[in-house]
Amino acid sequence: MKITIDQKALICALERGAMSALSDEAQRDTSSFHRLIQSVKITATKDELLFESGASQLATKWAIDLAEESGIEVKEEGIVLVPAKELFGWASKQFKSKIALTLVKLKVPEIIKTGDADTDYGSGQSISVKKIGTLKIVSRDESKTGNKWNLDCYDPEQMNSVDFEDAPKTLINIPSVQLTDALKNVAFSSQPKDYQHIFDSIVLERYKGNVYMAASDCHRCSTYCLDKASDVDKKFFTETVSTDGNVSYGQKILIPATFLKGISKIARGDTLSVAYDEDKNKVFLSIGDWSVRISAVDSKEFNKFPTVAMLMGKKYTALGSIPKEILTNRLVSASMVNEHMVLFYFKKSKDSTDTVVIHAISEDGHAPNVSNAPVNDLVKDVKAIWGVKHIMEVAKVIKDDNITFLIPDDLKSVKVISSKDKNLEYYSMVIDNPKYSHLI
């Protein structure tokens, strides 16, 4: 194989095609297969340049149509399998250069035994990676000078490619712009890591005709209506129906939030198409020429995630709104005492403006803090303990000047809505804390 490619195009291709090999999961792999998992497969033909990598959690493929992309020249067709991190690291330092990749084959392939006695527990477990040659990489910038480096090239036959042609049919198309917006507005509510991968995932669920994107850490939930989504497969996305107390849950899909956020950041293309292979629990995403396969949570576990329909179906009534700046300031002060939870006491006043008094009591030795803030259109007196972080984080996301609170009759949760972005809704559960009982 012999190609020349602009540095920018190579970086762009590696970011997408080698995303799996560059992921933390692959880079932390210590199994006998680590060399293959951490490598990117580059296939050069006269019409197309393919970058692929894959592990159990994530597999990606980026195709460049040579007829459309300038700055790439395939002088000799071929396939190479090279360490992705090293290639990406080196290429990212060759600013404004043209990079030539040339495979120099060994006469006899060299066997590299991976794994050692400590981890392989017997020779049956260890595998051999075949080194078939060296990939010579040469960069030349405008000064006609540059750098040269070599990378081991393994036998590409040893890495199975994911057949994205076999992907199931598309269930929904989400415009890239709305995907980015939705993720920005909901992703903060998910847990950074959940060993069951329920609460570190993003859910897609249909309710009242629209598909919603939601994230939750089990104590709070952000939802975003994907009103611009198209081609929704209504047969697949069944809705949750509740009749006489019996709930028949609708179909949803859970996609790991980390991967989806990463994809949304670098995606090029107008629409994200989502497909789901129910038998293998794999989600297939495609944006333009970029195809991604992600392992999803077992579909039996989907209902451990809060059902959007249940949240949105609950009746909430307006409580009032607090100016965002003032609320943030008060919560910052209160969090000096207790950064986790505070008591909100919404008080109607006959004479002056309605206020909310925020009490922070700590068990870690700080004296209590009391703050107050004005409330617009307060409906009634309410006392509830809410998480400080839960309110501050939604305040950051909402672009409105006032944070509008809604409450249900049982006061078990609070809902925050945005008048500037009607698609966003946020729910947070209340906290029981007997330490505040003298104030309630």
Place this chain on the structure above:
Amino acid sequence: MSDMPSPVLIIGDAKLGEDTVTKAKNKYKSFYWETVSASNQSCDEIRMMSGFKQFGHSKKVVLIKDLPNRKQTRSFLSELVQNSSPTLKFVIWDSTGTIKIDPKKGINKTWQEWINELKSNKSFVLVNSGGDFAENDTQSSTKYVQDLFAKRKRTIDSSAAKILVNLVGKNRAMISSEVDKLCITSPSVVTREFILDYTFPTSKEAVLYKFSNDMDKDYPTAVSSLETFLSLGVNSNVLAQIIVTKARWHLMICHLFSQGMSWNSVRNEILGMGKFPSCVWHNEELTYDQKKNLAIKLNDVDNLKKFMTRKLGIPEDYLEIEPPKTKTVSKAVKRGEIIPLPFMADMMVDYAKNIHNNISKKYINNEVKSKLLERAVEVYLSTSDNLKQIRYSVDDQTECLHDMIRVWANPYI
């Protein structure tokens, strides 16, 4: 499903504690399990996590891990768990082993008082998996092994249980895990041979038992065992020392037998050798069990003093018995080499008998004993020479070890 108790305190071995938590999570899976760290999270945060309602679950268990040795946390937790209700349960797991359980003295006063405080909650449950067994404690570790097998409907006698403890070590989790594995293939009555053949050796002493056992089988088994231990990183010196020690005991056995003792008397004699106090172990009027009981009794300084003055008639003012003050002093006290377990004496005598039978096929009756002794002397001298080579020369140590095994396994030298 029975109602879940709360609070539950899990202390003792970390691995067994983890097993208890996993089982509880499976049993009470209708609860939402919230895990918090008492060391890394503040009291306020733990209070918040336990006070939070959650979507989709009406019942919650707060699992509190990483118990720190901090008074404030203790009082906070004992107050927090009082909020237990049918929808909120607490499990406190000492995952980092902060609560030390002394094999003799038990739990220390501070923690015991805290546990007593928790006990005031009506449905409190203490799960004590126990700490590691003391080095000199054989009775409770043996009983523990027997109980583990009994739970899995298998029986094992105390000597086989003792061998298992010696092979695996005194760590409860290791013992429990090994018993689990053995029970997959074990017969209903677990024998000493089964333990020696199938237990994975993990304790420091394991190499002695396992390698000794394999050496007595046949040459291929002995060589394969030697290679296994070498590949596991056991030092050549250690293996060579085991062979020489065995050769030395073998020489002793052959010597006693050639002096006219019966095999049984030889076995009892070697078991008494090197043991303290010698006046008990070399008293021919006592049976083996009597010797053993008396020796245990005389390990106590006061009992020994009484024995020496009253039984042996040594005037009291002649004695100056002081317990060792520092570790260095106690380390300096050298004891004689002993055979640690009776089964090893049996094995050694059986091996000598086996060699005797082989020799008797080749020589006439009155020559057999002298040939047996001659061979034993030669084995001892040859293995000692090889040990010196291994210790002091740069020659290939593996070759020396192979040579030692070859000499040991050859019935006719």
